[in-house]
Amino acid sequence: MSRQSVWRRVQWGWYESLPRQVYRDVAVPMTDRTRWFAAALGIGRGAVVACHSACQAYGLGSAIRDSTVHVVVKCTCPHPTTGVTVHRSLTLRPGHVTTIAGLPVTTMARTLCDVAGRVGPIRLRRLLAEAVRRGLTDPMDLRATMNDVGKFRGKVALGDLLDELSPLQAVTASALESEFLHLMSEAGLAPTAVNHPVVDAEGTTRFIDAVYLPERLPIELDSHLAHGSLLDWHDDTRRENRIVLAGWRPFLRFNWTDVTRHGAAVVDTVRRALDLAA
Numbered sequence: 001m002s003r004q005s006v007w008r009r010v011q012w013g014w015y016e017s018l019p020r021q022v023y024r025d026v027a028v029p030m031t032d033r034t035r036w037f038a039a040a041l042g043i044g045r046g047a048v049v050a051c052h053s054a055c056q057a058y059g060l061g062s063a064i065r066d067s068t069v070h071v072v073v074k075c076t077c078p079h080p081t082t083g084v085t086v087h088r089s090l091t092l093r094p095g096h097v098t099t100i101a102g103l104p105v106t107t108m109a110r111t112l113c114d115v116a117g118r119v120g121p122i123r124l125r126r127l128l129a130e131a132v133r134r135g136l137t138d139p140m141d142l143r144a145t146m147n148d149v150g151k152f153r154g155k156v157a158l159g160d161l162l163d164e165l166s167p168l169q170a171v172t173a174s175a176l177e178s179e180f181l182h183l184m185s186e187a188g189l190a191p192t193a194v195n196h197p198v199v200d201a202e203g204t205t206r207f208i209d210a211v212y213l214p215e216r217l218p219i220e221l222d223s224h225l226a227h228g229s230l231l232d233w234h235d236d237t238r239r240e241n242r243i244v245l246a247g248w249r250p251f252l253r254f255n256w257t258d259v260t261r262h263g264a265a266v267v268d269t270v271r272r273a274l275d276l277a278a
Contacts (some may be wrong), residue, residue, distance in 0.1 A: 003085070003134075004215020008022075010023065012113025013026065018042065019042055019081045019082065020043070021042075021043030022038050022042045022142070029206065031039050032056060033057070033103065035083075036049045036053055036057060036069055036103055038069055039081065039083075040066070040071060040082050040103070040195075042084070042102055043071055043072075043073065043075045043080060043084065043086060045075055046073060046074060047071040047073050047104070048071060048073070048092070048097050048104045048105060048106055049069070049071055049103060049105045049106070050071055050105070050110075050114050050117065050201075051070035051072070051085075051087065051111070051115050051117070052064045052066040052068075052070055052071050052115065053066070053068075053069050053070040053071070053105075054105045054111040054114070055127065056098055057085065057102055057103060057105050058100070058105075058111070058131075058136060059128060060127055060130050060131065061175065062126040062127045062130055063203070064119065064123070064226055068083060068084070068085050069083060069084045069085070070084075070085050070087065071084060071086055071087070072086075072087045072092055072106065072114070073086060073087075073088050073089075073092075074088070074089065074090060074092050074119045075088070076088060077216075079137040087114070089144060089151045091148060092106075092149055093104070095107070095147060095148075096109075096145065096184070107137070107145070108131050108136035109137045109141050109142045109145035109250065109272055110145055111146075112124075112127060112128060112131065112137070112142060113145060113149050113152055113154075113155070113158065115154075115250075116153065116157060116158040116164060117152065117155075117157075118153070118154070118158065120138075121157055124157060124161060125182065126175065126178070126179075127160075128142075128158070129169055129172070129175070129178040129182070130140075131176070131185065132170055133172050133173070133178060134163065135170075139162055139165060139171070142158075142162060143162065146158065147180055148261060158251055164182075164185070165182050166190060166219070168181055168190070168191070168193070169181060171194050172195070173193055173195055173209075173252045174221070174223050175223075176221045176222075176223045176255075176259060177195075177210070178210060178257050179222055179259045180210060180219070180254065180266075181210070183259055183263045183267065184267065184270065187267040187271075189267065189270055189274070191210040191211060191212055191219065192211055192212050192213040193210070193211050194209065194210050195208070195209065196210075198211075198243060198246065199216045200239070200242035200245070200246050201241055201242045201243075201246045204242070206239055206242075206243055206244070208220070208248075212270075212274060213247070215250045215277035216247065216249055217248075217249050217273055217278070218240075218248050218251045218252070219235075219252050219253075219254070219270070219276055220236070220240065220251045220252070220253045221253075222253055222254070222255045222256075223256065249273075250275060251268060254269065
């Protein structure tokens with residue numbers, strides 16, 4: 001398309017002129033994704049969406065909602081666009097870049113390395129747990145990427161979190177299960193299994209959020225998403241009764257507030273229940 005054709009469409013109001021000779025069709029809404037594309041195209045030079053913007057692009061719930069677009073390039077960028085933060089990295093390799101529906105972004109492992117020194121330890125742990133839970137990365141891939149990057153802010157903290165990461169993290173199904181697993185692992189009371197299949201008294205296969213064996217102690221974690229309606233509550237009651245009739249002990253139930261704000265009480269409750277079971 002010629003310059004004249006583009007300029008006519010701008011004058012007619014069909015296109016909106018963005019910085020650095022990037023144009024947006026006005027039929028396309030100005031969403032975060034649009035701003036990320038515009039920033040990557042406008043910066044050029046192999047620019048890749050990174051850091052907090054990459055976390056948002058992956059849809060991580062623990063990501064920081066930042067109105068600034070973060071991109072990374074291997075060379076210098078003398079004139080960054082307003083609203084865009086450009087990071088320079090000489091260790092950015094082709095293996096550290098992927099695409100999400102055409103949008104160039106850093107891989108999840110590289111993204112965690114980039115944000116490790118920019119977020120607090122709790123948020124970093126939750127980002128790591130969510131990334132592993134969703135299969136966006138794994139400890140082996142992350143350690144290899146950390147070696148590729150070399151020295152970076154937050155490397156020690158990220159390495160410590162990897163060392164503490166439970167093998168059960170990959171089979172958790174929610175942020176609440178990840179928080180419970182971390183809490184109990186720190187207390188030396190890690191559950192035997194997460195999302196464990198059992199057969200109830202009627203022969204139906206059910207799944208328990210966390211279990212302790214051989215004590216047959218079941219733990220139910222009440223997230224608002226999975227247990228938010230009255231119908232869910234009635235279904236949980238029937239399900240738990242049938243599991244108890246199959247030989248399991250009565251359920252212990254915890255919610256997000258219990259696990260994140262009253263962790264000591266949760267640990268004490270589980271420890272006492274295990275002592276009684278023994």
